[in-house]
Amino acid sequence: xxxxxxxxxVVWLLLISVNAAIAETESSFADIQRILDSGKLRVAILATDxxxxxxxxxxxxLTGSEIDLALxxxxxxxxxxxxxxxxxxxxxxxxxxxxxxxxxGVSFLSSGVQRxxxxxxxxxxxxxxxxxxxxxxxxxxxxxxxxxxSIAQLAETEAAATLEFGxxxxxxxxxxxxxFLPQFxxxxxxxxxxxxxxxxxxxxFGGLHGELQIEYYMRRNPQTAIHVALEPRARLPSDxxxxxxxxxxxxxxxxxxxxxxxxxxxxxxxxVERYINIPMRSR
Numbered sequence: 001x002x003x004x005x006x007x008x009x010v011v012w013l014l015l016i017s018v019n020a021a022i023a024e025t026e027s028s029f030a031d032i033q034r035i036l037d038s039g040k041l042r043v044a045i046l047a048t049d050x051x052x053x054x055x056x057x058x059x060x061x062l063t064g065s066e067i068d069l070a071l072x073x074x075x076x077x078x079x080x081x082x083x084x085x086x087x088x089x090x091x092x093x094x095x096x097x098x099x100x101x102x103x104x105g106v107s108f109l110s111s112g113v114q115r116x117x118x119x120x121x122x123x124x125x126x127x128x129x130x131x132x133x134x135x136x137x138x139x140x141x142x143x144x145x146x147x148x149x150s151i152a153q154l155a156e157t158e159a160a161a162t163l164e165f166g167x168x169x170x171x172x173x174x175x176x177x178x179x180f181l182p183q184f185x186x187x188x189x190x191x192x193x194x195x196x197x198x199x200x201x202x203x204x205f206g207g208l209h210g211e212l213q214i215e216y217y218m219r220r221n222p223q224t225a226i227h228v229a230l231e232p233r234a235r236l237p238s239d240x241x242x243x244x245x246x247x248x249x250x251x252x253x254x255x256x257x258x259x260x261x262x263x264x265x266x267x268x269x270x271x272v273e274r275y276i277n278i279p280m281r282s283r
Contacts (some may be wrong), residue, residue: 026078029250035103040080043070044093044102044243047085048191052216052275053108063278065271069125069263070106076258088190089170094119097243103251105243108210110172115243120252124239125259128268130176131214132165132231134206135199139229151206151231155183166195166207173208176236181208192217200227210238212268219276 027033035041045066049055053066062083074081084102087093090109097105098118111121132151139154148154154163160183167173169188177186187204189195192213198204218224242259244252 031248091170126240
């Protein structure tokens, strides 16, 4: 009996030691504990606004779907958020995370095989299509003269080599345009409004961009639809994920659990509806 009591006492003491060790650290994983110890999570976002994901409201407050997502991640982890706004492009955001200058990249990022060489990517939390848009008057003339009905048919004509398509520099759209519509010349832009303006005024023929931002822009600027149209046939699917620094695999797993339990897979339309009426700071 005494021997049994001794064994029970040893087991009990071991359990106390384990519980004490767990109490001293809030996570079993070093990459998560590092964040908990610092009390903050560094999140890379674009240096420029990209409504409705990242934007500055009329009071100068940072807001948008990605901002709210990052803040909720920090809340669930129990730490503050420090936004790192040093990257002017989406590839630049990936670079910030790859260099461990931020723990996460929350900037409406598509993954892709090239970016996945540098950072870890979470499961998708938004699904959307990349859409082609174009100058209505220009395409009406081309359709009449060339007897075509779609952008795909236009791409097979000699006229394609004379037409420019806009994309955001260092974005997944640049790669998609070069892969799927290589016949067209590429013009790189820093933001969507400037690109749409050039399409509207006929300085370039068309553009390629994510449907979320296009829909948001068109809803905020309905007069644009008089001059700019969306190609209904050209839809290139692209899922949106969170970038995680390469030395934080356990943080990645935590982010995936968070997304599965608290976010799910969002549709672009619901994001537009959520943020369409927020007054924005004028450009």
